[in-house]
Amino acid sequence: MYIDCKTIAKSIDEETLNLSSRVKPKLVSFAINPDESTLAYLRNQQKKAKALNIEHEILVFESVETFQEKLLKACNDDTVHGIFVAHPLPAGVDELKIACLINPDKDVEGRNPVNLGRLMYGEETFAPCTAAAVVEILTRTTDLTGKNAVILGRSNTVGLPLSVMLLRRDRSATVTVCHTKTRDIGEMTARADIIVVAVGKANFLKPHMVREGAIVIDVGINVVNDRIVGDVDPEVANRATLTPVPGGVGVVTTAILMNRVARIASRGDRF
Numbered sequence: 470m471y472i473d474c475k476t477i478a479k480s481i482d483e484e485t486l487n488l489s490s491r492v493k494p495k496l497v498s499f500a501i502n503p504d505e506s507t508l509a510y511l512r513n514q515q516k517k518a519k520a521l522n523i524e525h526e527i528l529v530f531e532s533v534e535t536f537q538e539k540l541l542k543a544c545n546d547d548t549v550h551g552i553f554v555a556h557p558l559p560a561g562v563d564e565l566k567i568a569c570l571i572n573p574d575k576d577v578e579g580r581n582p583v584n585l586g587r588l589m590y591g592e593e594t595f596a597p598c599t600a601a602a603v604v605e606i607l608t609r610t611t612d613l614t615g616k617n618a619v620i621l622g623r624s625n626t627v628g629l630p631l632s633v634m635l636l637r638r639d640r641s642a643t644v645t646v647c648h649t650k651t652r653d654i655g656e657m658t659a660r661a662d663i664i665v666v667a668v669g670k671a672n673f674l675k676p677h678m679v680r681e682g683a684i685v686i687d688v689g690i691n692v693v694n695d696r697i698v699g700d701v702d703p704e705v706a707n708r709a710t711l712t713p714v715p716g717g718v719g720v721v722t723t724a725i726l727m728n729r730v731a732r733i734a735s736r737g738d739r740f
């Protein structure tokens with residue numbers, strides 16, 4: 470069985486459209502030496518922004534120096550409400566240094582350490598979008614209280630912030646985070662009520678690793694033979710409730726990102 474993530478995204482989009490019809494939200498997306506998949510992602514972002522009445526500018530750079538200059542300009546420009554910096558950054562670029570440059574009040578992806586610090590206090594206005602999308606899907610699907618949630622992956626973008634968000638007192642899941650040094654991941658997942666998979670390995674989670682009736686959130690995006698596939702073997706849908714790939718976490722993530730831009734524009738103040 471699959472979770473209908475498109476309907477979740479649609480309901481977020483409705484709120485966004487309602488906001489963007491009254492204000493003029495603007496998102497600026499930055500990329501340094503992007504590869505084809507990043508450019509494809511940005512084009513997709515642009516299509517979505519257009520559909521939601523959000524002005525969208527894409528700025529592509531060859532060097533970090535010129536990028537930094539324009540980034541700081543956008544941070545101080547009152548007509549810009551949201552700033553997105555495409556990842557992964559080129560090798561050798563200091564991710565933390567770039568994250569610190571993003572104005573925390575426009576940091577729609579929640580990369581600035583100020584926003585990651587706010588998460589520790591349960592403040593999720595600028596929580597990382599993908600982690601926020603997983604929480605949105607889960608809270609619309611089940612009551613998390615006391616549930617045994619196993620997260621595969623501990624990145625700053627997904628697994629780590631998600632673990633904090635699921636632990637928040639009003640959710641109160643019991644959280645286990647697995648990574649490459651975890652022993653017997655299958656034993657962990659087989660006991661889980663909820664499994665979130667964000668490892669970036671096609672079909673990593675197999676049916677025998679999942680207990681009957683579990684909820685499985687597939688964050689993965691992998692290209693195999695020119696097709697996009699997730700981190701979860703589709704056969705898992707025969708024994709668990711699963712998010713599809715494509716059309717799952719990704720569509721909710723983009724909806725949340727655009728919603729943030731519209732919210733910032735409509736508040737007209739600082740968080």
Ligand SMILES: NC(=O)c1ccc[n+]([C@@H]2O[C@H](COP(=O)([O-])OP(=O)(O)OC[C@H]3O[C@@H](n4cnc5c(N)ncnc54)[C@H](OP(=O)(O)O)[C@@H]3O)[C@@H](O)[C@H]2O)c1
Nearest residue numbers: 599622623624627648649667668669688689690718719722
């Ligand atoms: N749908 C969306 O909106 C969205 C957004 C962002 C990312 N994604 C996708 O989600 C996936 C993960 O992204 P990410 O940025 O979190 O990736 P990442 O930074 O590469 O992190 C991957 C994590 O998975 C763990 N891992 C990798 N192989 C493993 C294995 N064999 N066993 C156990 N753990 C393993 C790594 O462990 P270590 O820490 O030990 O290395 C790491 O913590 C990718 O497919 C990405 O494209 C989707």
